[in-house]
Amino acid sequence: MFLRQLEPRTARTTAEVLNFALWPLAILTVLHRVFINAVNYHITNDFTPVYNASLAFLNHRPVYNANFSSTDPAYLYPPSGTLLISPLALIDPEKSRWAFILVNAMALLLAWYLLLKLFNYTLNSVAAPALLLAMFVSETVTNTLAFTNINGCLFMAMLVFIHLLLKRRDLWAGVALGLTIAVKGPLLAPLLLIPLVRGQWKVFITALGIPVALNLLAWPLIVDYKQFWTRTLPYLSEARDYFNSAIVGNAGYYGVAEWLTWTMRITVGVLVLISLWLLYRYYREDEVFYICNTSGILITAAMLLGPLGQMYYSMFLFPMLMTVVLRNSLLRNWPAWVAIFGFMSYDKWLSDRWQSIGRDLEYLRTTFGWGLLLIVVFCVLGDRYLAARRDGRLEAGKSLDPAWMHPEWVADEPEVTLAPRTKAAASY
Structure with missing residues (x-):
């Protein structure tokens, strides 16, 4: 039966045409990214410091002695x-790196499948190869594999967290999120706001308990444990002016005045708070829409407004971007996709002919992309709110969507008998 699926046939429908075209493109792109691009040498190497730290840990040598x-x-x-x-350090560095790449690739494939399931798509749908291709041509997946970073595993854990949260399996949802916090600290910690406002308190037991327990367990095993708290943690709270797409990072690189930097951060922060409030008040019953958009806003805000934001962190925005398939998506407009191009495209804008302009475009495109995405979300939600207020449709817990976005609403409304028009009404 499986081999019959591979039999060359002529497509008869648009869906078949797209499937026949997209599956080869998606699969070959995945193979290229995993076995060619990732295995090749890259100047940026996130794996070596992790391997060296693991080796030092296993041999009871200092771990937190990096040259900042x-x-x-x-x-x-x-x-x-x-x-x-x-x-990781139980085998030699080269084989360990290859194994780590494969683990991340498998985690990304599982995350892709979970993301399809989240929006009720099957592997037979056109969405399956389209999403797979979109993920693996993006900068975030490409460089996560090439730099051999752990973000692919964290992204899978995020999708597991969302699925379990929707199923109300709170303790296990907390386990998934707690492991990400244990590995990479506060990167996905803002997602705790979602179970907080939904009243899923049990999530916090495991989401916070697991990192605390693992840190206590690691305490006697790491010879320079205190160095993390006295040396590494303060460094993490500082905003560096290189490889940093957060507002404060690019502001430091370009020498922007501190008052203007804070003005930009506070202004965007206010837009974020208003967007989060509108989503909670009017969309919390639409669970997939609410959780995916809220998670995207929280993570984008953390990357843009925090001390460090790197382009390949944009991987955690895929659930939000996938909401474009929903009729009431906030992203069905061209400015949203200008923003998404800024932080998802693998294209380099460095120019040999126009070096200064090219450098600015390359360094700023991620920052502007994240910022524009938050502005678009705020504007779309704000426009829907104002339209609903004009129409008298404001009601807590009820969607701000106009009726045309949900044809089923019209079908559910009671039939209204209209009185015959008068001549005056007819002429009007």
């Missing part, structure tokens, strides 16, 4: 993360 004056990647995982990733 260098622009090379430094080891920044918390003690709980050191404990979890230490098995």
Whole structure:
């Protein structure tokens, strides 16, 4: 039966045409990204400091002794993360790196499948190859594999968290999120706001308990445990002016005045708070829409407004971007996709002919992309709110969507008998 699916046939429908075209493109792109691009040498190497730290941990040598004056990647995982990733050093560096690439690739494929299931798509749908291709041509997936970063595993854990949260399996949802916090600290911690406002308190037991327990377990095993808290953690709270697409990072690079930097951060922060409030008040019953958009806003805000935001963190926005398939999506407009191009495209804008302009475009496109995405979401929600208020449709917990976005609403409304028009009404 499986082999019959591979039999060359002439497509008869538009869906078949798209499937026949997209599946080969998607599969070959995945193979290229995993086995060619990722295995090739890259100047940026996130794996070596992690491997060296794991090796030092297993041999009871200092772990937190990175040189922060260098622009090379430094080891920044918390003690709980050191404990979890230490098995990497059980084999030689080259084979360990290849294994880590494969683990991340498999995690990304599982995340792709979970994302399809989240929006009720099957592997037979056109969405399956389209999403797979979109993920693996993006900068975030390409460089996560090439730099051999752990973000693919964290993204899978995020999708597991969302699925379990929707199924009200709160303790297990907390386990998934807690492991990401244990490995990479606060990167996905803002997602805790979602169970908080939904009243899913049990999530916090495991989401916070697991990192605390793992840190306590790692304490006697790491010879320089205190160095993380006294040296590495303060460095993480600082905003560096290189490889940093957060507002404060690019502001530092271009020498923007501090008052203007804070003005931009506060202004965007206000837009974020208003967007989150509108989503909670009017969309919380539409669970997939609410959770995916809220998670995207929270993570984008953390990357843009925090001390460090790197382009390949945009992977965690895929659930929000996938909402474009929903009729009431906030992203069905061209400015949203200008923003998405800014932080998802693998294209380089560095120019040999126009060096200054090209450098600015390359360094700023991620920052502007994240910022524009938050502005678009705020504007769409704000426009829907104002339209609903004009029409008298404001009601807590009820969607701001106009009726044309939901044809089923019209079918459910009671039939209204209209009185015959008068001549005056007819002429009007």
